Amino acid sequence: MTNDHSGTHGAVLADIPPADADRPLVELRNAGKSYGNIRALHGVDLTVRPGKVACVLGDNGAGKSTLIKIVSGLHQHTEGEFLVDGEPVRFSTPREALDRGIATVYQDLATVPLMPVWRNFFLGSEITKGPWPVRRLDIETMKRTADEELRNMGIVLDDLEQPIGTLSGGQRQCVAIARAVHFGARVLILDEPTAALGVKQSGVVLKYIAAARDRGLGVIFITHNPHHAYMVGDHFSVLRLGTMELSADRDQVSLEELTNHMAGGTELTALKHELAQVRGVDVERLPDGRDLTAPVAEPGEEKA
Amino acid sequence: MSMAQHAEPAVTTPPAPGRKETDGRTSRRSPALRVLARPEVGVFLGAVAVFVFFLVTAPPVRDGSSMANVLYQSSTIGIMALPVALLMIGGEFDLSAGVAVIASALTASMLSYQLTMNVWVGVVVALIVSLGIGAFNGWMLVRTGLPSFLVTLGTFLILQGVNLAVTKLVTGNVATDDISDMDGFGRARKVFASSFDVGGVQVKITVVWWLVFAAIATWVLLRTKYGNWIFAVGGNKESARAVGVPVTFTKISLFMLVGFGAWFVGMHQLFTFNTVQSGEGVGQELIYIAAAVIGGCLLTGGYGSAIGPVFGAFMFGMVQQGIVYAGWNPDWFKAFLGVMLLGAVLINLWVQRTATRR
Numbered sequence: 001m002t003n004d005h006s007g008t009h010g011a012v013l014a015d016i017p018p019a020d021a022d023r024p025l026v027e028l029r030n031a032g033k034s035y036g037n038i039r040a041l042h043g044v045d046l047t048v049r050p051g052k053v054a055c056v057l058g059d060n061g062a063g064k065s066t067l068i069k070i071v072s073g074l075h076q077h078t079e080g081e082f083l084v085d086g087e088p089v090r091f092s093t094p095r096e097a098l099d100r101g102i103a104t105v106y107q108d109l110a111t112v113p114l115m116p117v118w119r120n121f122f123l124g125s126e127i128t129k130g131p132w133p134v135r136r137l138d139i140e141t142m143k144r145t146a147d148e149e150l151r152n153m154g155i156v157l158d159d160l161e162q163p164i165g166t167l168s169g170g171q172r173q174c175v176a177i178a179r180a181v182h183f184g185a186r187v188l189i190l191d192e193p194t195a196a197l198g199v200k201q202s203g204v205v206l207k208y209i210a211a212a213r214d215r216g217l218g219v220i221f222i223t224h225n226p227h228h229a230y231m232v233g234d235h236f237s238v239l240r241l242g243t244m245e246l247s248a249d250r251d252q253v254s255l256e257e258l259t260n261h262m263a264g265g266t267e268l269t270a271l272k273h274e275l276a277q278v279r280g281v282d283v284e285r286l287p288d289g290r291d292l293t294a295p296v297a298e299p300g301e302e303k304a
Numbered sequence: 305m306s307m308a309q310h311a312e313p314a315v316t317t318p319p320a321p322g323r324k325e326t327d328g329r330t331s332r333r334s335p336a337l338r339v340l341a342r343p344e345v346g347v348f349l350g351a352v353a354v355f356v357f358f359l360v361t362a363p364p365v366r367d368g369s370s371m372a373n374v375l376y377q378s379s380t381i382g383i384m385a386l387p388v389a390l391l392m393i394g395g396e397f398d399l400s401a402g403v404a405v406i407a408s409a410l411t412a413s414m415l416s417y418q419l420t421m422n423v424w425v426g427v428v429v430a431l432i433v434s435l436g437i438g439a440f441n442g443w444m445l446v447r448t449g450l451p452s453f454l455v456t457l458g459t460f461l462i463l464q465g466v467n468l469a470v471t472k473l474v475t476g477n478v479a480t481d482d483i484s485d486m487d488g489f490g491r492a493r494k495v496f497a498s499s500f501d502v503g504g505v506q507v508k509i510t511v512v513w514w515l516v517f518a519a520i521a522t523w524v525l526l527r528t529k530y531g532n533w534i535f536a537v538g539g540n541k542e543s544a545r546a547v548g549v550p551v552t553f554t555k556i557s558l559f560m561l562v563g564f565g566a567w568f569v570g571m572h573q574l575f576t577f578n579t580v581q582s583g584e585g586v587g588q589e590l591i592y593i594a595a596a597v598i599g600g601c602l603l604t605g606g607y608g609s610a611i612g613p614v615f616g617a618f619m620f621g622m623v624q625q626g627i628v629y630a631g632w633n634p635d636w637f638k639a640f641l642g643v644m645l646l647g648a649v650l651i652n653l654w655v656q657r658t659a660t661r662r
């Protein structure tokens with residue numbers, strides 16, 4: 001799925017990795033967040049190193065969004081520590097996070113659909129020229145830079161004037177990633193970048209995640225798809241109900257285990273049991289509980 | 305690490321059938337279609353149509369002075385339609401714009417008359433008050449997160465009441481006193497309400513201001529950072545905020561720009577008629593909004609131009625004066641406007657759908 005002819009993966013590889021390659025860029029230590037009396041997240045550890053992809057997995061409502069909101073500066077943590085380059089920080093706006101090199105590609109991509117691609121690319125960080133009263137957008141430079149930057153990521157667009165809303169989901173995702181990379185992001189947070197995409201488009205996006213990683217960026221890849229995570233991830237954190245269920249490096253966990261943690265094998269067994277009571281569902285042909293839950297310790301209240 | 309290890313893993317994402325996913329897959333739209341996709345094209349065609357229509361049916365329109373009259377009429381709507389359009393592109397609208405014009409004129413007039421000061425003092429204070437009203441609207445909006453309809457409806461009612469009540473309180477009358485013999489009146493009139501001669505035809509200075517403001521607005525909208533931000537906050541406020549656009553500043557300043565427009569038109573009215581009727585202005589806000597919408601601005605924000613509302617206002621002026629020159633009952637004006645508004649909106653819709661289709 002990734003053998004796309006247009007890829008410039010190799011070209012991107014040529015970039016020089018940063019000097020102190022293993023120092024964590026972003027670190028969460030026992031961090032948590034409460035909204036009033038609702039504890040959305042607690043006891044979360046996460047380390048993002050340059051040139052590594054840290055995957056955060058979890059079902060809906062597991063706290064993934066809260067986690068990225070803390071790191072991207074939209075919300076503030078209420079417990080634990082949040083360190084950037086080893087020093088504790090507390091961002092009050094996304095702008096502050098951006099200034100520290102933490103860029104977020106949101107699920108809705110933070111693009112303005114009706115605006116042209118190049119305007120979206122530079123939105124909020126426009127290049128200008130000329131003295132104050134007639135300070136104006138340097139449209140030529142911006143268009144050229146956007147085009148170059150997109151080509152570097154292997155995205156070729158014929159017309160940068162077309163509204164970004166007319167691009168496909170995968171293309172828009174890639175534009176958003178290219179934008180973050182261009183603006184000096186050292187840490188790239190991707191919020192479910194493959195959630196709404198088709199198989200092939202997901203492949204393209206995964207390729208750009210790998211490209212960003214190979215450029216020396218630290219990537220936080222939020223997803224609920226363990227297969228996608230396992231293709232590019234170096235470290236996997238699974239969230240469940242606001243806490244960390246699993247935190248393992250790539251060599252400590254297999255795709256099957258990850259899938260199992262993620263899909264909640266025990267819950268699936270219970271679901272199967274419920275489905276058995278619904279007429280019309282052929283339970284016999286559903287996978288066996290054991291197939292799904294192999295290496296996980298089963299909780300006591302398991303009733304199947 | 306090889307990414308091709310697991311060939312078909314995407315369990316949660318359905319395949320996209322029939323989509324051609326090759327790079328460079330968009331065929332270039334023809335130049336004609338791309339021109340048609342501009343927001344101001346529909347209204348330009350509409351303005352030409354209305355112009356030709358009255359040129360044919362109302363012979364007096366062909367006269368130079370009638371044309372100057374039409375342009376003058378258009379300019380008084382057009383100067384306000386510009387900031388209203390920018391605000392609309394920025395995703396909001398302002399129902400208090402009509403009465404804000406009168407509020408500004410009343411402030412300038414009563415202040416300088418009651419305190420017997422140079423009218424320029426009143427003019428400057430009125431500007432501050434107008435900007436203040438705009439800032440209040442914007443501030444309320446971003447503070448409360450309420451829709452601009454509610455916030456500005458409130459301001460509209462407040463100003464409507466205050467205009468009448470304060471005027472009665474101060475002057476004992478519903479109109480302000482004549483200020484034409486006060487210091488600085490002549491010069492102020494020159495700026496806001498004079499005429500000049502073009503080949504034997506008297507043209508009002510507001511026409512010039514209108515076109516100058518339109519040119520500046522167009523430049524700002526398309527060529528500056530701020531213009532980029534206007535499109536962004538109207539198109540997708542959350543996205544704009546996430547990439548670092550100062551949304552609060554942009555919204556508040558847009559409301560203040562409407563305040564500036566209200567001040568300018570208010571000053572024009574004051575220095576044309578020397579006195580202000582405190583009950584006027586109600587209903588004008590809808591005319592401004594209609595001119596902006598006819599001009600191709602999307603009511604929901606994120607799309608539009610500054611040139612479009614120029615043609616939109618011209619259509620209004622043309623119809624208003626054209627009906628008179630054609631010798632018809634002027635009561636038909638509003639009905640005509642309604643038809644025009646619907647027609648323009650439908651044409652815009654059709655043009656955009658046709659032109660932006662891939």
